Every structure is written in structure tokens, then in C-alpha cells.
Amino acid sequence: MKINIDNLFVELPIDFKEALKTIEINGLGIIFFIDSNKKLIGSFSDGDSRRVILKETSLPKMIEKNSDFYNKKPHYLPFDCQISEIWTLFHHNIKCVPLVDNDMNVVDFSTSSRVRKFPILQPDIGDEEINNLLECANTGWISSQGRFIKEFEVGFSGYLNGGHAVAVSSGTAALQLGMLALDIGANDEVIVPNFTFGASINAIIHVGAIPVLVDVDPETWTLSLKAIEAAINKNTKAIMPVHLYGQSAHIDEINKIAKNNNLHIVEDCAEALGGTYKKRLIGRDGDATCFSFFANKLITTGEGGMVVFKDKKTADKAKIMRDHGMSPQKKYWHEFAGVNFRMTNMQASIGVAQLKKINNFLLKRKNVFQRYDKNFKSNSQLLLLPKNSWSENSYWLYTLVVSEFTEKKRDKLLKALSDRGIDARPGFYPLHKMPPYQKYSNGSDYPISSFLGTSTINLPSSPGLTFDEIDHIAQIVINELERFK
Ligand SMILES: Cc1ncc(COP(=O)(O)O)c(C=O)c1O
Incomplete structure (x- = not known):
């Protein structure tokens, strides 16, 4: 029987027989009562039901919040407790333990076969992130102007030890903007590994270029150098190394191939922030290097990304393109048919706080x-x-x-x-x-x-x-x- 939150935690009042049925379904011999905010208020076990049947002349129809025959002090633990604390309760024959937050709201549960839910990755958001967000809300700078955008871009380049950083709305937008600013588009071929997250190839398709899929190297799980060389032809405009699962590609060799063939390098570093290649941080080599700040990344802004250019002129062009292509000097004058890939000040405010904790x-x-x-x-x-x-x-x-x-x-x-x-x-x-x-x-x-x-x-x-x-x-x-x- 699959035990889930629904057949373990029920709101009061509940029909007495319905409560017994739910205990039968979850197979644990117990259910827990919660209020409409998911606050834990009690438990009701096989034993409790037996005692009611023996004591009462007729069975109650409903279990109400003020009924006196359920346990109003059930065992529970804080959701961030140690696993050993949970096991201590199991050793005392407790079959199921609700895990609660500071307000006693149920967030998870433990049984001996499923000690708790371990999410794939939980972001670490602290007080500074929250205070920065409040500053955005209180000052009204919630869109893409405000002090945090520049601060985040400067801080990010500082972390990488160089480059010209342009903050954008996602890692995918970073890849697209990188290619747009480098004039990679219709009929241009871009070499991309066959083993990557779909965003790498989607970005190529959406700038109108043609992705050329090549296999990866078993030693690095990233672009095979031989496969790159075999894929180059007169239409090739760029190589997109993806440092997949944080493992660096052979950057020096790829640089050499790109130089010999007059190709751009657009690096997908979405998963590789903080990784190193020959002791230098990944993200300093491509003409455009692209990062993601999705919630599971090393640092997060909720959604967000950064594209870092080698060349300041291209970065300045990308800043205009990200803002609908509008001239910074002449309002509503479009220099390019641009895009809206702007990062919000709120996202950047989280990024500024996260960047301080990156190491x-x-x-x-x-x-x-x-x-x-x-x-x-x-x-x-x-x-x-x-x-x-x-x-x-x-x-x-x-x-x-x-x-x-x-x-x-x-x-x-x-x-x-x-x-x-x-x-x-x-x-x-x-x-x-x-x-x-x-x-x-x-x-x-x-x-x-x-x-x-x-x-x-x-x-x-x-x-x-x-x-x-x-x-x-x-x-x-x-x-x-x-x-x-
Ligand atoms: C390799 C790779 N490229 C690109 C992206 C896209 O980043 P985002 O989700 O921020 O658009 C991701 C996202 O996880 C990724 O793993």
C-alpha cells in the first residue's frame, strides 16, 4: 500500500467509519488529524477505535475537533530533525511520525520504509535574500531597473575574475542572447553535444541556427574533440561546449579548433558555476559563457541567468538587445529587433546575497x-x-x-x-x-x-x-x- 499525505492526514470533522476506512487503506494502524492550515491536532489509532467501541453504547457518527476519544498529543518531530531522532521513535514501536514546521504545520511524514522525502535539491535562501527582496518591494523597484542588477553583474564578473556580465531572465535566455549578440542565426551551424539538457539545443533552434549533434567523450561526458572536427564544414559558425553535470570540457583543445576554423565558442556553463579547468574557473574562455540560476543551481535567483562576454562591445550590444533592442539614449528608438530577456531587480537582489555565499x-x-x-x-x-x-x-x-x-x-x-x-x-x-x-x-x-x-x-x-x-x-x-x- 502506498502511503501518502492524503491517506494519513485528514481534516476534522470526519465520519467515524470514514476514519476507520482510511486507517485500513494506509495500513499503518493510525491516522492524524489536521486543521484547515495543516496544523497537527491529534491522532487516531486502531487502539483508540477499539477503546471507543468497548466504552460507548453506540458508535459515534462523527469525530469532531472537541471529541474526547482521540489522542490530542501525538508523537511528532521537527521536519529538520536528525534521522537518528526518527529512528529512536521507531525503536519505541511508533510506526509513523508526522514532521512539522515551527507552526506545527505538517510538511512530511516518516515511516520505517520511507524515513522522509529527500528532494533532489533544496535552495538555501537566507535573511539577506529576504531583506533584499523586501527592499525591492518597499522601494517599488521590482522590474528590471534598480540597484541590484548592476551590483549582481559586477559581482559576478568579479567572481569569475573578468569578463562582461549581462544578467538575463534564465539560462536559456543567456544562451540565446549570447548567440544573438554574436550574430549567430539563420543557416549558421552550431555544434552541440547529443548528451545535454534540451535548453542547449532549443536555444540554437530559437535563434534560427541549425544544431549539429555530435557524440560525447566517455572520459568527460562532454563534447568529443574528434566528433567536433568531423562535424565542421563551411556553414559552421560556433561550437557550444556544455560542461555537463559540472564536468569541464577540454577547453584549450576546443579553443584551438575554434581558432583554426574561425568559429565562435558559446559555452553552456549552466551546471558548471564554480567548477574549474586547469585551476581557472569555468566560464572565462568562450566568446559568450552562459549560466543558469534556476533553484537547483549553485546560486539561485529563482529563475535567471547570466551571459558573460569576452568583449565589452558585444556585451553592450547584448544589453540593448535584452531590452527590446531599444537605444539606451533615445527612448522607444529600436536599434535592433530585440527581445525581452531582462532580469528583475528582485531576482538580482537574491543573486547579490547568494553570490556572497558561493564559496x-x-x-x-x-x-x-x-x-x-x-x-x-x-x-x-x-x-x-x-x-x-x-x-x-x-x-x-x-x-x-x-x-x-x-x-x-x-x-x-x-x-x-x-x-x-x-x-x-x-x-x-x-x-x-x-x-x-x-x-x-x-x-x-x-x-x-x-x-x-x-x-x-x-x-x-x-x-x-x-x-x-x-x-x-x-x-x-x-x-x-x-x-x-
Ligand atoms: C545544460 C543546461 N543548459 C541550459 C539550461 C537552462 O537554464 P534555465 O533553466 O535557467 O533556462 C540548463 C538548466 O538546467 C542546463 O542544465
């Missing part, structure tokens, strides 16, 4: 990855993320390859993990297999991206995960792998 976030994520590695490194069924002497991962999403699993078996594993509260995800599907992109395939089987795209899983990677929680998740993965063998 701390990175360290926390590194600790999470290292702890998972410790659990998995000797497991012969698993391949870990690439590692080499010339780069360091950005520790975005902890990723494993379940090497001998078919796609179907991999998906069954994901479902089993989800039933145990673990929000694991599949890797990115090889682009050439999906209908909108099939026509950009070069007819090859793309063996490496096909293998990686169907046997990869991502595990919960929140920077706030404790070692106990990581060990718990890892143990469940290992147990499930055994079961699926």
Missing part, C-alpha cells in the same frame, strides 16, 4: 559529493562522475551510471527510490532520440550519449544534507541495486 555553498556541495563517493566507490555496478587531474567538478547534482541496467530497469529503480522518499532523477536523454531533434542527427547511433542517457541517475544533492542522511540514501540505493540484480 560556502561550493564547499558544502563538495562534502556531499565526497560522502556519496565514499559509499559508492567500491560498488562494481556503478560508475561515478568523471574525475581527472586537470579539472574539478562544480558539484551540481550527484550523478551515477548504473552501468548494466537497461533504461526500463533504471526507471524501475527510480520508482523504487521514489517510494522510499528519495527524489532521484534520470539523466538527460540523448537528444537524437527525441522527436523535435531527430532531424539534427547525423545518422550515427551516438553510442556514448545513448549509453549515458539511459543508465544515469541523479541523487538528492542539497548542500544541507548531513552525512547521516547521505549514508541513509546511499544504503537505500545499494539495497535496491541488490534487489534489482
Whole structure:
């Protein structure tokens, strides 16, 4: 029986028989009562119902808030408690523990088979982010003007140690604006890896260019140098290296190929902020390097992105293009048929606060990855993320390859993990297999991206995960792998 919040927590009043039915359905021998705000107000167990039947001459029709036969002091724990505290209750024969926030509102629950929900990644939003947002609201600077935009752009370039940063509404907008500002458009071919998130190729299609899908390198899971060289022809205008799962591509070699063939480099660094290549931060090499600040990224602005140009003139042009193409000097005079990719001051205000904590976030994520590695490194069924002497991962999403699993078996594993509260995800599907992109395939089987795209899983990677929680998740993965063998 699948236990979920609905068949465990019910609002009062409830029909007495309905309450018994719900206990029967969830199979735990207990339900919990909540008010309309989800505040925990009591519990009702098999034992409670037995006592009512023995005591009362006739069965009550309803259970009301003021009924005296349910438990008004049920066991519960704060949602951010240690796993060991939950286990202590299980050892005392408690089968289910509501997890509540500071206002006693139910946010999750624990059973022995599903200790709690572990989301794939939880952002870390602190007081400074909230105060900055309040400043935007209180001063009325909620759209794309206000002090935070410039501050975020300058701060971001400062973090990268150079480049000209232009803040935009998403990572996808960053890719599109980067290409628009570099005049990449109709009939231009852009080389892109077949193993990436769809936004990389969508951006190419939406600027009117033609994506050319090439396979990835098994050592880095990113663009294969041989495949790039084979794909270049007279229509090629750019290469889009994607530093997938935070692993750097071979940047120096790609730079060399681009230089020899007079090509632009538009780097997709959406997942790679904080990662390094030969000890320099990823994002300093392309003509345009593009970052995402979606909620699961190293730093977030809710939605948002940044495109960083090598050249100031192109960055200035991009700033005009992002604002409908309007001249900064002459209001409503359009210099380009532009776009509206502006970031709001509210988004930037979160970004400014997040940027101050970036090194701390990175360290926390590194600790999470290292702890998972410790659990998995000797497991012969698993391949870990690439590692080499010339780069360091950005520790975005902890990723494993379940090497001998078919796609179907991999998906069954994901479902089993989800039933145990673990929000694991599949890797990115090889682009050439999906209908909108099939026509950009070069007819090859793309063996490496096909293998990686169907046997990869991502595990919960929140920077706030404790070692106990990581060990718990890892143990469940290992147990499930055994079961699926
Ligand atoms: C590789 C890659 N490129 C581009 C993007 C697009 O970023 P956004 O979601 O901010 O548009 C993402 C988003 O996760 C990504 O993973």
C-alpha cells in the first residue's frame, strides 16, 4: 500500500467509519488529524477505535475537533530533525511520525520504509535574500531597473575574475542572447553535444541556427574533440561546449579548433558555476559563457541567468538587445529587433546575497559529493562522475551510471527510490532520440550519449544534507541495486 499525505492526514470533522476506512487503506494502524492550515491536532489509532467501541453504547457518527476519544498529543518531530531522532521513535514501536514546521504545520511524514522525502535539491535562501527582496518591494523597484542588477553583474564578473556580465531572465535566455549578440542565426551551424539538457539545443533552434549533434567523450561526458572536427564544414559558425553535470570540457583543445576554423565558442556553463579547468574557473574562455540560476543551481535567483562576454562591445550590444533592442539614449528608438530577456531587480537582489555565499555553498556541495563517493566507490555496478587531474567538478547534482541496467530497469529503480522518499532523477536523454531533434542527427547511433542517457541517475544533492542522511540514501540505493540484480 502506498502511503501518502492524503491517506494519513485528514481534516476534522470526519465520519467515524470514514476514519476507520482510511486507517485500513494506509495500513499503518493510525491516522492524524489536521486543521484547515495543516496544523497537527491529534491522532487516531486502531487502539483508540477499539477503546471507543468497548466504552460507548453506540458508535459515534462523527469525530469532531472537541471529541474526547482521540489522542490530542501525538508523537511528532521537527521536519529538520536528525534521522537518528526518527529512528529512536521507531525503536519505541511508533510506526509513523508526522514532521512539522515551527507552526506545527505538517510538511512530511516518516515511516520505517520511507524515513522522509529527500528532494533532489533544496535552495538555501537566507535573511539577506529576504531583506533584499523586501527592499525591492518597499522601494517599488521590482522590474528590471534598480540597484541590484548592476551590483549582481559586477559581482559576478568579479567572481569569475573578468569578463562582461549581462544578467538575463534564465539560462536559456543567456544562451540565446549570447548567440544573438554574436550574430549567430539563420543557416549558421552550431555544434552541440547529443548528451545535454534540451535548453542547449532549443536555444540554437530559437535563434534560427541549425544544431549539429555530435557524440560525447566517455572520459568527460562532454563534447568529443574528434566528433567536433568531423562535424565542421563551411556553414559552421560556433561550437557550444556544455560542461555537463559540472564536468569541464577540454577547453584549450576546443579553443584551438575554434581558432583554426574561425568559429565562435558559446559555452553552456549552466551546471558548471564554480567548477574549474586547469585551476581557472569555468566560464572565462568562450566568446559568450552562459549560466543558469534556476533553484537547483549553485546560486539561485529563482529563475535567471547570466551571459558573460569576452568583449565589452558585444556585451553592450547584448544589453540593448535584452531590452527590446531599444537605444539606451533615445527612448522607444529600436536599434535592433530585440527581445525581452531582462532580469528583475528582485531576482538580482537574491543573486547579490547568494553570490556572497558561493564559496560556502561550493564547499558544502563538495562534502556531499565526497560522502556519496565514499559509499559508492567500491560498488562494481556503478560508475561515478568523471574525475581527472586537470579539472574539478562544480558539484551540481550527484550523478551515477548504473552501468548494466537497461533504461526500463533504471526507471524501475527510480520508482523504487521514489517510494522510499528519495527524489532521484534520470539523466538527460540523448537528444537524437527525441522527436523535435531527430532531424539534427547525423545518422550515427551516438553510442556514448545513448549509453549515458539511459543508465544515469541523479541523487538528492542539497548542500544541507548531513552525512547521516547521505549514508541513509546511499544504503537505500545499494539495497535496491541488490534487489534489482
Ligand atoms: C545544460 C543546461 N543548459 C541550459 C539550461 C537552462 O537554464 P534555465 O533553466 O535557467 O533556462 C540548463 C538548466 O538546467 C542546463 O542544465
